[in-house]
Amino acid sequence: MTIERKINELNERRKKVIAGGGAEAVEKQKSMGKKTARERIHALLDENSFHEYDMFVEHDARDFDMDKKKLPGDGVITGTGTINGAPVAVFAQDFTVAGGSLGIMHARKITKIMDYALKMRIPLIGINDSGGARIQEGVNSLYGYGEIFFRNTLASGIIPQISVILGPCAGGAVYSPALTDFVFVVDKISKMFITGPEVIKTVLGEEISMEDLGGARVHSEVSGNAHFFARNEDECFTQIRKLMSFLPWNNTEKARITEPAEPVRDYDIQNIVSDDPTMPYDVRDIIRAVVDNSDFLEIQELYARNIVIGFARVGGRTAGFVANQPNELAGVLDVDSSDKAARFIRFCDAFNIPIITFVDVPGYLPGVDQEHAGVIRHGAKILYSYSEATVPKITVILRKAYGGGYIAMASRHLRADFVFAWPTAEIAVMGPEGAANIIFRKEIAASENPEETRRKMVEEYKRKFANPYVAASRGYVDAVIEPRETREMLLHALMITENKQVSLPPKKHGVPPF
Amino acid sequence: MEEYKFLKIDDTLYKTRLNHKFLNRKKYQPVNPGAVTSFIPGTIIDVLVTEGQSVREGDVVVILDAMKMQNRLKSHLEGTVIKVNVKKGDRVPKGAVLIEVKPL
Numbered sequence: 001m002t003i004e005r006k007i008n009e010l011n012e013r014r015k016k017v018i019a020g021g022g023a024e025a026v027e028k029q030k031s032m033g034k035k036t037a038r039e040r041i042h043a044l045l046d047e048n049s050f051h052e053y054d055m056f057v058e059h060d061a062r063d064f065d066m067d068k069k070k071l072p073g074d075g076v077i078t079g080t081g082t083i084n085g086a087p088v089a090v091f092a093q094d095f096t097v098a099g100g101s102l103g104i105m106h107a108r109k110i111t112k113i114m115d116y117a118l119k120m121r122i123p124l125i126g127i128n129d130s131g132g133a134r135i136q137e138g139v140n141s142l143y144g145y146g147e148i149f150f151r152n153t154l155a156s157g158i159i160p161q162i163s164v165i166l167g168p169c170a171g172g173a174v175y176s177p178a179l180t181d182f183v184f185v186v187d188k189i190s191k192m193f194i195t196g197p198e199v200i201k202t203v204l205g206e207e208i209s210m211e212d213l214g215g216a217r218v219h220s221e222v223s224g225n226a227h228f229f230a231r232n233e234d235e236c237f238t239q240i241r242k243l244m245s246f247l248p249w250n251n252t253e254k255a256r257i258t259e260p261a262e263p264v265r266d267y268d269i270q271n272i273v274s275d276d277p278t279m280p281y282d283v284r285d286i287i288r289a290v291v292d293n294s295d296f297l298e299i300q301e302l303y304a305r306n307i308v309i310g311f312a313r314v315g316g317r318t319a320g321f322v323a324n325q326p327n328e329l330a331g332v333l334d335v336d337s338s339d340k341a342a343r344f345i346r347f348c349d350a351f352n353i354p355i356i357t358f359v360d361v362p363g364y365l366p367g368v369d370q371e372h373a374g375v376i377r378h379g380a381k382i383l384y385s386y387s388e389a390t391v392p393k394i395t396v397i398l399r400k401a402y403g404g405g406y407i408a409m410a411s412r413h414l415r416a417d418f419v420f421a422w423p424t425a426e427i428a429v430m431g432p433e434g435a436a437n438i439i440f441r442k443e444i445a446a447s448e449n450p451e452e453t454r455r456k457m458v459e460e461y462k463r464k465f466a467n468p469y470v471a472a473s474r475g476y477v478d479a480v481i482e483p484r485e486t487r488e489m490l491l492h493a494l495m496i497t498e499n500k501q502v503s504l505p506p507k508k509h510g511v512p513p514f
Numbered sequence: 515m516e517e518y519k520f521l522k523i524d525d526t527l528y529k530t531r532l533n534h535k536f537l538n539r540k541k542y543q544p545v546n547p548g549a550v551t552s553f554i555p556g557t558i559i560d561v562l563v564t565e566g567q568s569v570r571e572g573d574v575v576v577i578l579d580a581m582k583m584q585n586r587l588k589s590h591l592e593g594t595v596i597k598v599n600v601k602k603g604d605r606v607p608k609g610a611v612l613i614e615v616k617p618l
Contacts, residue, residue, distance in 0.1 A: 203580070203581055203582075204554070204555040204556070204580070204581075204608075205555050205557075205607075206555060206607075222535070277526075277528075278526060278527060278528045278529055279529055280518060280528075280530050305533065326528070326530060327531055328530060328533060329531070329532065329533065329536060330521045330523060330528035330530040332521075332523065336535075362523045362524070363523055363524060365523075365536075367539065368542035369540055369542070402524070403524075430524045431524045431525070431526040432526075433524065433525035433526045434523075434524030434525040434526065435524075437525055
C-alpha cells in the first residue's frame with residue numbers, strides 16, 4: 001500500500017508539471033494556431049518515443065517576489081526520442097510558463113541536454129518559443145544564453161543541430177538558432193529579430209510591423225536566416241522528419257543508405273536544357289531527373305533562388321546538390337547565392353555527404369551594389385568551401401561555365417573528383433559576345449560593317465571555344481557525356497568515391513572569408 | 515511567378531526572371547562632399563548655421579540626436595552654406611541632406 005501511495009504522489013507531481021502554465025495560458029497558445037511545447041515534441045518524434053528528463057527542476061530566484069512563483073519545468077521541456085527510428089535530443093520552450101522566459105535553471109536544462117547530445121553524438125533539435133531573458137533573474141539569464149551559444153559552437157560540425165522557431169525568438173536568443181545548421185520557421189508564428197519594432201520606432205523613428213521586420217517570410221526570402229518555410233506547425237514537423245532522414249547521426253557516420261529507386265519518368269533529361277546558353281529552364285528538373293524517386297528536398301527554396309541547394313539520394317546514398325538556376329537572374333553568382341552555397345558545402349563536408357554540383361553559370365552579377373556589399377569576400381566563400389571539402393565532389397557541367405564562375409563551381413582546379421560535361425557545355429573564359437568584343441575590338445572598329453564583323457567574330461569564337469572539348473583536351477573534364485548517361489555516371493562515381501581518403505595539411509582551423 | 519525578362523552579363527542577354535531584391539537594389543549615388551547628411555535617422559537638436567554663412571572644414575553645423583547620443587555633424591569642406599534643409603525639432607531619415615555647402 002505504501003508504494004502505491006508514493007506512486008500516486010509521483011503521478012500527482014507529474015500532472016502538475018504537464019499542466020504547464022495552466023488552462024488559460026494553454027487556451028491562449030492554441031488560439032494563435034500554436035501547439036503546446038509537449039504537443040510539439042510528440043508531433044515531431046516517433047510515436048511514444050519521447051523520454052522526458054528534469055521534469056521537476058525548479059528555479060530558486062528570490063528577487064521581485066520570484067520566490068513565491070512556481071514555474072513548472074521552469075518553462076522548458078527536455079528529453080530524448082527518435083525520428084524515423086534514429087535517436088535525437090530535444091528541448092522545447094514552453095511559452096505558457098512565464099512566456100518561456102529563460103532563467104538560469106531553464107538554461108541549465110537546455111545545456112544539460114545539449115551536453116548529452118554532444119556526448120552521445122546524436123542530433124539536437126531545439127524548439128524556440130520564448131519572450132527572451134527572464135528579467136527578474138538578471139545577469140543569470142545572460143549566463144544562460146552564453147552557455148548555450150558556447151555549446152552550439154562546440155557541437156557545430158560534430159552533431160547536426162536544428163532550430164525550430166515556433167513563436168518569438170528575440171534579442172540575444174536569436175543567436176542560438178543562428179549558430180545551428182538548419183532553422184525552420186512557420187508563417188505568422190515565427191518572429192525573430194535582434195531589436196523589436198518598438199525599439200526601432202523609439203530610437204530610429206522607423207515604423208514596421210513585427211511580421212515585416214522578422215516574420216517567417218522575411219527570414220526565408222530576404223535575410224536568409226531561415227532554411228525551411230512552412231505554412232503551419234504540422235507541415236514544419238514533416239519537413240524536419242524529412243530532413244533528418246537524409247542526415248547521419250554525427251560527423252563520424254554516414255547517412256543511412258536506403259533501397260535504391262529509379263527517378264520517375266516524367267522528366268526527360270535530354271529535353272529540359274536548350275542548347276542556346278541564354279535560354280532559361282528550371283535546374284531542379286535536372287536534379288529530379290537523376291535522383292531516386294525524383295525526390296529532392298530543397299533548402300532555402302525562397303532565398304537567393306539563383307542557386308539551388310538541397311538533399312536527394314542517388315542509388316540510396318544521400319548527396320548534397322548545388323546547382324546554378326538559369327531561371328533566376330540567369331543563375332549568376334552574387335553575395336547571397338555565394339553565402340547560401342558555401343555554408344551548405346561546409347555542412348555536407350562536415351557530415352560526410354558527397355556533393356554533386358550542376359554547373360550552368362554566366363559569371364558574377366555586375367553592379368555597384370554587389371561590389372559595395374563585398375561580393376569579393378562573399379564569392380570567395382564558395383572557393384574556400386569547395387577547396388576545403390574532402391568529401392566526394394562530383395561536378396556536371398550542363399551548359400555554360402564562364403570565367404570565375406567556372407572555377408568556383410567545383411571545378412577540377414578545386415579538386416573535384418569527377419568532372420563530367422554535357423555536349424552542350426561551354427567552358428570558356430567568358431561568353432562569346434564579351435570575348436569577341438575584346439579580342440577583335442580593333443578589327444570590329446576598323447571594319448566597314450562593324451555589326452557584321454562582330455557577328456562573324458562571335459560565331460568564330462563560338463565555333464572554336466564554346467564547347468567542352470578544349471577543357472577536355474587539357475583533362476579538366478574527365479568525360480563528355482550524353483544527358484541520359486548522367487545518372488549512371490553519378491551512381492558509378494559515388495560508388496568509386498565511397499572510401500575516398502585525402503588529408504589536408506594539419507592546422508588548428510582555417511580563416512575563411514566569413 | 516514573375517515573367518521572364520533579360521539580364522545582360524558580359525555583352526550577352528540572358529532570358530531569366532529578375533527578383534524583387536535585384537529590381538529594388540539601391541542605385542549608386544556619387545558622394546557630394548558639400549552635403550552634410552544624417553548618417554543615422556534621428557531628431558535635429560540644433561542648427562548652428564544659416565544660409566550664406568561661411569564655414570571651415572570641421573565646423574559643427576548640426577546636432578543630431580540619435581541612439582540617445584547627441585551627434586555633432588561637421589562640414590566636410592571650407593565654403594559657404596547655400597542651403598539649410600532642416601530646423602530644430604525635425605525628424606530625419608538616414609541619408610537625408612541636412613546642409614549644403616558650396617566649396618570656396
